[in-house]
Amino acid sequence: MSALALSTRQTNLPPPGLSHAAERRPSMLAALGNTVHFARNNTIFGEGDDAEYSYRILCGAVRLSKMMSDGRRQIAEFALPGDFIGINWLDEHAMTAEALNDVTVVAYARGRLERLGDENRDVRTELFDKLRHDLWAAQNHLVILGRQSALERVAGFLVQLMERNKDRDGARIDVPMTRQDIADYLGLTIETVCRMLTKLKSYGIIAIPDRHTITVRNAAALRRSTEPEE
């Protein structure tokens, strides 16, 4: 199928006409890069760093964020196993990437990847698709941040997580990020995220066995919470 198996599954609904399903097989690319580990909360690369490497996540989860001078933070993406990060190089990384938990990645030298892309049409297509996918995702994110209510955002976020966990058993969602991370992803405060989760819980739509797990009891109702109510 593909040489790189660049996959991003951070999708709400499957991106029309852009279907790179997650392939987590070893990949022939493994030889090209070397495996690196990062402990929880460690920085993989920082905004403004030279974009020497791109990374493919093998296990663990990563947050990609931008920070304002006064500490306000916006998270653009949560990357999960199988995802590629740091592809959208300019000369510097546009985001900071930090490990949400213990993370294993494969690092690919930028120059090599570029050369590979020049020679191999398949690789090129995949890099291009990855970029298009990220743009598509960012544009959807804009609607969320610009026009959705707090409840819609949180519900939508859970639906996203649910979609990405489709391979596992459907209802049990793994939530590797903190409430603060969720808040910074959704443009809310930690308290508001909490309250919305409580609200969904009180409606019987979800349950929260522990802070890193959410169980969806009524997926249809959850999806409905994504849309305007009346």
Place this chain on the structure above:
Amino acid sequence: MSALALSTRQTNLPPPGLSHAAERRPSMLAALGNTVHFARNNTIFGEGDDAEYSYRILCGAVRLSKMMSDGRRQIAEFALPGDFIGINWLDEHAMTAEALNDVTVVAYARGRLERLGDENRDVRTELFDKLRHDLWAAQNHLVILGRQSALERVAGFLVQLMERNKDRDGARIDVPMTRQDIADYLGLTIETVCRMLTKLKSYGIIAIPDRHTITVRNAAALRRSTEPEE
């Protein structure tokens, strides 16, 4: 320099390491597409339409937006002369593109452009850069929508417009979009946009000779309004 002269100048600060300055010369590409006109408020392409064509704007301005089922709208980008739109095709356009005023564009068939990109490394690089630029812009937009105050957003928007108009005389900004458009771009209401403009005016930072023109009287103070105050 470049075969396509794909340029997007929708930048706040120049994107580091991604410097495609606006080149509006005729371009050898003109032969490849045909010129089309659109009147104010007409649709160039709609979200979900087959992505048959991409367009280069010759004159006029275009808004690229997404609409929610209940009418809430989020504008992702305003495209000006020299900008390319509809490149980020999946199979369908992800956005609706509408003319803000009378617009002239050159339409390029998608298949042709793809073939051209396959053959010509320069074209490829430009398409790739354009995509990276759009992603970069969208990610900055996320910070604005997720974490900035109303005043910061409006001030930042004016700075953006100022940067894009750099070729003209610096202080006089052309504002082809309505207040509603600005509101939908910034995730605010029309009233809030108005109030912030009034505030900037009362501070002596800008003047508003007419609704489609804003004069910057104090660029430094405008930039300062972009940042947190205390």
Place this chain on the structure above:
DNA sequence: CGTGCCATTGAGTCAATTCAACTTAAGTGG
């Protein structure tokens, strides 16, 4: 068994919204 981090809940505040009135500018047709 503290100590610290994260999450939750409550109470009060505030920035931005909604609702409403009004002004200004831009067509349009006689």
Place this chain on the structure above:
DNA sequence: CCACTTAAGTTGAATTGACTCAATGGCACG
């Protein structure tokens, strides 16, 4: 060219959704 109509923009007052501040609960770890 002017009267009429409509669209766009501005301002004020009241409302509200999300935020800030503050207190408390729960769990992990040394």
